[in-house]
Amino acid sequence: MAQEQMPGIDPAAEPSGGGCVECAGGDGPGWWFHLRRCAQCGHIGCCDSSPGQHATRHAREARHPFLTSFEPGEDWFWNAETEELYEGPPLAPPTSHPASQPTPGPEGLVPADWQRQLH
DSSP states (O other), rough: OOOOOOOTTTTOOOOSSOEEEEHHHSSSSOOSSSEEEEOOOOOOOOTTTSSSOOHHHHHHHTTTTTTOSSSTTTTOOEEEEEETTOOOOOSSSSOOOOOTTTTSTTTSSOTTGGGGOOO
């Protein structure tokens, strides 16, 4: 479903930063596998494979259903309520975390056994 304006998506909302807001703020282990962006307000959270699973939690608590990838080269939209993929409009830049930031990230905080800690 491609549209210029979709309820729950604000193309002008800028990302909240370069990493998961909650992980960086001390909620959880402090690292993530992949990042997701709220398409309504720009909140950056970690994906459901990450220990914190903050992006989906934000979507549900804020009632902002659409998440999009915040990974380089990915441009899909996911509706956390209906669990369906969508096409959506271009969002305000940046559209991914900095290329210098490793995945998983952030650099220096990812444990050696990170693969065992994924969901």
